[in-house]
Amino acid sequence: MDPLRADAPGYAAPFTLRQLECFVAVAESGSIARAADVLRASDSAVSDALTAMEKTLGCRLFDRRRSRGATLTSDGLAILSIAHRMLSDAEELSAAVGNDASALMGPVRVGAVDTLAPVIIPRLIERMRTDHPALRVDFRTGDQPSMIDALERAELDLVITFDIDVPPELRRRSLWSTHACVVVAADHPLADRGSIGLDEVADEPMVLLDIFSSRVHTLELMSSRSITPRIAYRTDNYELCRSLVARGLGYTLLMRRAIRSQTWDGAGVTSLEIDPSPRDVEILAVWTNRGHPPRVAAVVEAAAAVGDTVLMR
Structure with missing residues (x-):
C-alpha cells in the first residue's frame, strides 16, 4: 500500500493549514472579528474553520462569549505552540523552493x-x-x-x-552595542569635560530613568563603583528625564546614542563618557x-x- 495514500495506516490529516491559521490568529487576537481582519476573511469563515477543527479534534479549543471574545481552553493552550511550529514549517517549506522575495x-x-x-x-x-x-x-x-x-x-x-x-x-x-554615559545640564560645571568618574557626581541629586533595563543597569553600575545614588526624581519618560537634567535638577545615566543635545523644552544637556568605561551592552x-x-x-x-x-x- 502506498504510505502517502489517505487510507494508508497511520495517515491522518484532520485539519487544514487554513484552519491552523485561523486558530492561531484567534488565539493571538482574542477575538474572531479581530482575527478575521488580520486574515482578510469574514467572521463566519473564521468561526466555521474553528468549529471544523474542534469537531475533528474532538475538543473545544476556545470559550467563545460575545462579551469576552474567544479565550483559549486548556486544550487550546496545549496545541498553540505546536500550531505555531507547523505553520512555521509550512512557510519554510514553501520558501525553500523559490527565491522570489515576494514569496x-x-x-x-x-x-x-x-x-x-x-x-x-x-x-x-x-x-x-x-x-x-x-x-x-x-x-x-x-x-x-x-x-x-x-x-x-x-x-x-x-x-x-x-x-x-x-x-x-x-x-x-x-544587533549592535552601546554603553552608559553621564548626562548633565549644558551649563553644569563638568559639562566641558570629555569624561568623568562617577564619584565626581556621587553627591549630586540623580534623575533616574525608571524603566526596567535602565534602572537595573544604572543601579548595578553605581553599586559596582561603591556609589549609592541620591535619587531625587524618577520617571519612565525618556524626554522628561533629559528635561529635568537640562534644568539642573540632577544628572542621569543613559545609554550612549546619537541624539540632539537640545531637550523638548528648549534647554540643553551634554553627554560625558564614564571613566573607567563601563561594559558594553x-x-x-x-x-x-x-x-x-x-x-x-x-x-x-x-x-x-x-x-x-x-x-x-
Whole structure:
C-alpha cells in the first residue's frame, strides 16, 4: 500500500493549514472579528474553520462569549505552540523552493523597548518596504518585562531589547552595542569635560530613568563603583528625564546614542563618557524556540543591517 495514500495506516490529516491559521490568529487576537481582519476573511469563515477543527479534534479549543471574545481552553493552550511550529514549517517549506522575495509576505509582530523603538522601528519599516514590500511590520512598544511576556504568550514574533536580564532560553541575535554615559545640564560645571568618574557626581541629586533595563543597569553600575545614588526624581519618560537634567535638577545615566543635545523644552544637556568605561551592552533581537519562519528571519536580518547604520552615526 502506498504510505502517502489517505487510507494508508497511520495517515491522518484532520485539519487544514487554513484552519491552523485561523486558530492561531484567534488565539493571538482574542477575538474572531479581530482575527478575521488580520486574515482578510469574514467572521463566519473564521468561526466555521474553528468549529471544523474542534469537531475533528474532538475538543473545544476556545470559550467563545460575545462579551469576552474567544479565550483559549486548556486544550487550546496545549496545541498553540505546536500550531505555531507547523505553520512555521509550512512557510519554510514553501520558501525553500523559490527565491522570489515576494514569496515573503504577511505581518511580523515586533516588540521594542521604549528607549530603542525610536532608533530602530522607523528604519526597520523603511528597509522592509524596500527589501520585502509584501511584508508588514506591526510593532508594539513598552518596558522589557511586558515585551518578553507578550513574546512568550505568542503575541509577538520577536523583541528588540537590551541584553539585561533577558531569559536565557530565548534565542537571540546581536544587533549592535552601546554603553552608559553621564548626562548633565549644558551649563553644569563638568559639562566641558570629555569624561568623568562617577564619584565626581556621587553627591549630586540623580534623575533616574525608571524603566526596567535602565534602572537595573544604572543601579548595578553605581553599586559596582561603591556609589549609592541620591535619587531625587524618577520617571519612565525618556524626554522628561533629559528635561529635568537640562534644568539642573540632577544628572542621569543613559545609554550612549546619537541624539540632539537640545531637550523638548528648549534647554540643553551634554553627554560625558564614564571613566573607567563601563561594559558594553548588546542590543538584541530575541525570539522563542516555537519556530523562526522565513519572514521573521528576514526582519531579523534587516534589523541587523539597521544596527550597522546606527553604529556608523
